[in-house]
Amino acid sequence: MxxxxxxxxxxxxxxxxxxxxxxxxxxxxxxxxxxxxxxxxxxxxxxxxxxxxxxxxxxxxxxxxxxxxxxxxxxxxxxxRPLSGLFINIIFAALLLAKPVPGIKKIWNNAGPQIVMAHTVAWGQYVVGLLLVLFVLTPVFGTDPLAGALIEIAFVGGHGTAAGLSDTFTLLGYPEGADLALGLATVGIFGGVVSGIAIINIGFRKGYAKPLDEKPTFSDEEKEQIAESYGYDIEQDVKHAKAIEPLAFHLSLIAVAILFGYIFQQALILLEAYTWGAWTDVYLFTYMPLFPLAMIGGIIVQMIFAKLNLRNYIDPNIVSMISGFALDVLLVSALATLSLDVIGDNIVPFLLISGSGIAWNLFAFLYLGPRMIPDHWFERGLGDFGQSTGMAATGLLLMKIADPDNRTPALEGFGYKQIMFEPFVGGGLVTSASLPLIYQFGPVTFLIITSVVTLFFLIFGLIKFKPERLPNKP
Incomplete structure (x- = not known):
């Protein structure tokens, strides 16, 4: 070449x-x-x-x-073909690079119910997928057990995560999983937008949506957090290094974040090779992709700059533009190289996985939402439904349709929720580790783990945040 x-x-x-x-x-x-x-x-x-x-x-x-x-x-x-595995590292390195992380207490007070709800849905997607694999797909169609992770990877993770894990699918002997994941991500976007808009129309007619009488006022720090999370324009005093072009400077920051992630990855692989890997012949980090560790590298770069009182040299808008460019390249290259033959050869499992994932998300939103989110469950839950079916942008879209003037705290909570959500699922550490875990320990073991975690979040949310009455009518 x-x-x-x-x-x-x-x-x-x-x-x-x-x-x-x-x-x-x-x-x-x-x-x-x-x-x-x-x-x-x-x-x-x-x-x-x-x-x-x-x-x-x-x-x-x-x-x-x-x-x-x-x-x-x-x-x-x-x-x-290999671009998705490369550009996903840029996207995740930039994810938290320009976002100052507020205190845990502040995040929890603003978005506690949404955090618990989102984790319940995401971990529950593993449970649904693994049950489908164990009782239908593998016995009837001979589907690889790794397919049990496809709903979470494709629906919550979206096209970027699905494409970014293509090398891991291949390394674990299930290359068709990457094509199925990309197809499922596409179904998720269509399903999330179409069903979400239908739900909004029904919800308004039934009176579920209850905007506040007055628009809440946000502090400057809260406005900045929301703006940096979702790309809204914001006035801020950003300094640029005079000896280097701003674009080159921010590309360098992202490159250093990826290098940090690579060092962590190699250190973990080396540690595993000389400890539990050698003792038990069980290897996980060998199959773990780089991008979630690049995200941690981005956090470290951001913390170093904050410690040196240089954080205002990092421009969130430039970081967002670099990340957006990488995502655009990833999406075009990944979709263009998608194998329709693979989807056609697995059309029944593909449809079963799609239907099961959407059914679980609808159940979680319509039944669990009113019982786990004490105030404005409809607007808040729409964000989780959209993200769990399509991606974060879908959730944001549905919230803006239901609450265009931000008269409820849904958008604010959604922004804070991401800080306690994205590092773990939806493309985070758990998402990237799910395939190696299923491969090494089997689907039954991972089903037990995900079931326990799902039940924990479910029971905690029902007890901690249960409203005094179900908000059937305003």
Missing amino acids: TPNRIGFSFLIIGAFLLAGKLIRTRTKWLQNLFLPSSIIGGFLALFLGPDVLGRLTSQFLNEASIFYNGLIPGFILDVW
């Missing part, structure tokens, strides 16, 4: 991103689904690739033709 071909492959990604943007601006129903341009561009590339258009061109062109397998040459797809 020559440097010119690699560079040309990245240029083509830019072309598909622009095409996705143009299609989105001219297609009303895509706008109504709030699909990002990168996902539209990725599916356009998939359509023009070997699995769709390539099936037609291969009937008319000679195998020596560059367009034998569609309009995207094979060397471009070869460059795109």
Whole structure:
């Protein structure tokens, strides 16, 4: 592979991103689904690739033709395939790099019910997936037990996490899992937006949504936390190092965060090799991807700058732009190289997993939400439902539709919740470790672990946050 071909492959990604943007601006129903341009561009590339258009061109062109397998040459797809595993590290290194972490007490007072609810749903997705694998998918269809983790990886983690774990799926002997996870993530976005909007319409008619009489006032620190979490514009005094361009400076910060994560990864692999791994022949960190540790590296960089009183050199907007660019590249490359043959060969398990995941999320929102969230359960629960079905952006979208003026504390709690949620599930340490844990200890052991954790959060939430009465009507 020559440097010119690699560079040309990245240029083509830019072309598909622009095409996705143009299609989105001219297609009303895509706008109504709030699909990002990168996902539209990725599916356009998939359509023009070997699995769709390539099936037609291969009937008319000679195998020596560059367009034998569609309009995207094979060397471009070869460059795109490993990109998801690389760019996911940038996304997670930037995730908490520019976010000052408030005190635990403040987070808990603002978002305690949402934290518990979100963990109940996420850990419960493992329980649902593993039960489905043990009693249906593996006995009937011979599905790999690793499929038990697909709901959490795809629904809560989204396309980025699904694509980022492709190397882990391959390393553990289940490469088709990455394609299934990407397909499930797409189903999750569609299902989350469509069902969420339907729920909002029904909820308003039944009077579940109860906005406050007056819009609450947030402190400057709370506004900053929400703004940095979700990219709202915010005025702040950001300094830039004069001897280096701001973009290069922030790229360097992210690079150092990834290097910290890599050092941690290698240290853990080495420690495992000479301790419990050698004693028990059980290895976990060998199969653990880099990106959750890169997230920890980002926290360390942020803490170092705060300790040196240099935190105002880190611009959240630039960090967000770098992360957004990496996510766009990841989505286009991952979707373009998605294997439709894999989904077609596993269509029944794929549909069963999709249906079970969506059913669990609906049950959790409609039944557990009113019983675990004492105030404004509808608006608060919508955020968890959207995130657990699609991604954090879906949850944010549904909350903004139900509460456009932020008259409830739902958005504020959602922002604080992420600090106690994302480092663990939805792409965090537990998500990345779930595949090695199932591989090493088996699905039954991991089912027991996830069941215990789910029950803990469920019982704690029902007892601690149970409202005096179920808010059926305002």
